[in-house]
Amino acid sequence: LNNELKKASTQPFGIVIWATVSKSVVIKNVQKQVAERLNLEVKMEESVQRMASRLYERLENEEKFLLILDDVWAKIDLDTLGVPGPDVHKGCKIILTSRLMEVCRAMTTDLEIKIEVLNDVEAWQLFCQKAGDVAHLEEIKPLAEAIVKECCRLPLAIITVGAAMRKKTKVELWKHALNQLQRSVPSIEGIEAEVYKPLRLSYDSLQGNNIKSCFLYCCLFPEDFAIYIRNLVRYWRAEGLIGEGQNWEDMDEGISLIENLKDSCLLEDGPYGETVKMHDVVRDVAIWISSTSEDGCKSLVRSGIGLSEISVGEFSNSLDRVSFMGNNITR
Numbered sequence: 286l287n288n289e290l291k292k293a294s295t296q297p298f299g300i301v302i303w304a305t306v307s308k309s310v311v312i313k314n315v316q317k318q319v320a321e322r323l324n325l326e327v328k329m330e331e332s333v334q335r336m337a338s339r340l341y342e343r344l345e346n347e348e349k350f351l352l353i354l355d356d357v358w359a360k361i362d363l364d365t366l367g368v369p370g371p372d373v374h375k376g377c378k379i380i381l382t383s384r385l386m387e388v389c390r391a392m393t394t395d396l397e398i399k400i401e402v403l404n405d406v407e408a409w410q411l412f413c414q415k416a417g418d419v420a421h422l423e424e425i426k427p428l429a430e431a432i433v434k435e436c437c438r439l440p441l442a443i444i445t446v447g448a449a450m451r452k453k454t455k456v457e458l459w460k461h462a463l464n465q466l467q468r469s470v471p472s473i474e475g476i477e478a479e480v481y482k483p484l485r486l487s488y489d490s491l492q493g494n495n496i497k498s499c500f501l502y503c504c505l506f507p508e509d510f511a512i513y514i515r516n517l518v519r520y521w522r523a524e525g526l527i528g529e530g531q532n533w534e535d536m537d538e539g540i541s542l543i544e545n546l547k548d549s550c551l552l553e554d555g556p557y558g559e560t561v562k563m564h565d566v567v568r569d570v571a572i573w574i575s576s577t578s579e580d581g582c583k584s585l586v587r588s589g590i591g592l593s594e595i596s597v598g599e600f601s602n603s604l605d606r607v608s609f610m611g612n613n614i615t616r
Contacts, residue, residue, distance in 0.1 A: 337367030349376035386548035415447025504571035507589025
C-alpha cells in the first residue's frame with residue numbers, strides 16, 4: 286500500500302482515515318469509522334444526514350487528508366457519507382480498494398491500479414513467516430514448496446494455509462494438506478472461511494442472465510488452461526446459456542460477459558491473444574461451488590490431474606456436467 290500511496294501523491298497528508306466498507310454497505314457504519322478516526326463523538330441516535338453534516342464540516346477544516354475506503358462493493362456517494370471530494374477540497378485524496386472495476390467506473394476514479402499477485406520469492410517468504418521454521422525442515426520443505434505453488438501466489442491463500450500448518454511437524458499432515466489443495470477441497474483449517482467464502486462474494490455479486498453459469502462452466506477446463514474466447518462463447522451458446530435466437534457467429538453477448546467476469550477479477554487474460562484463463566484459486570472456488578450447486582450447474586471436475594481410469598463411484602444422478610479433459614484415461 287505504501288508504494289501505491291507514493292504513486293497517488295508526493296505530498297504528506299494531515300490525517301489518514303481508513304474505513305472498511307464490506308459487502309452490505311451501511312453508510313452509518315462507515316461514518317462511525319471516519320468519526321472515530323477524527324475523534325468526533327458518535328451519537329447512536331444521530332441521523333445519517335446530521336452525521337454527514339458534522340463530518341463534512343470537520344474535514345473542510347483539514348488542510349490535507351487521505352481517505353482509504355477498503356473493500357468497496359458498490360458506489361458510495363461522498364455527499365451522503367459526509368466527505369468533501371477532491372473537486373471541492375484540493376487537499377483531499379481518496380483511495381478505494383475493490384474487486385469490481387464497475388465500482389471504479391461508478392465512482393469516476395482518476396487512476397486504476399491492478400494489484401498483482403506475489404512473485405515466487407515473496408510468496409515463499411510470506412508462507413514461511415506464517416508457517417514458521419517447520420517449513421524449512423528437510424522432509425517438509427519440498428511439500429511446503431508444493432503447497433505454496435498450489436496457493437498460486439495469492440496472499441490470502443498463502444496466509445491462511447501457512448497459519449493452518451504452523452508448528453505441524455508430521456510429514457503426513459503436510460502430504461494430506463497438499464492432496465486436499467490439489468483436489469480443490471477446502472478442508473484445511475480456515476481455508477473455506479478465509480479464502481473460499483470471501484472469493485464467493487465476487488461470484489454472488491454477478492448480475493445478469495446466466496453469467497454465474499457461464500463463470501462456473503470455465504472451471505471444467507484444466508488448471509492454467511488457455512481458453513480461446515471464440516470457442517468459449519460457442520460452448521456457452523451450445524449449452525443454451527447465451528445467444529437464444531442469435532446468429533451462431535455473433536460474439537457480442539459472449540464477449541460482453543467475458544469482460545464483466547474480467548472486471549470482477551474472476552477471469553483474466555490468457556497467455557496469448559484472444560484467450561482467457563482462471564486464476565488457480567478462483568478455479569478451485571468455482572469447482573467448490575459447482576460441486577454443490579443445485580441450479581443446473583452441478584459438475585464433477587477431474588480435468589488435467591493425470592487420471593488413467595474413471596471411477597464409477599464418483600458419478601451421481603444429480604450431475605449436470607462432467608469434465609475429464611487433459612487426462613490419460615484408458616478404461
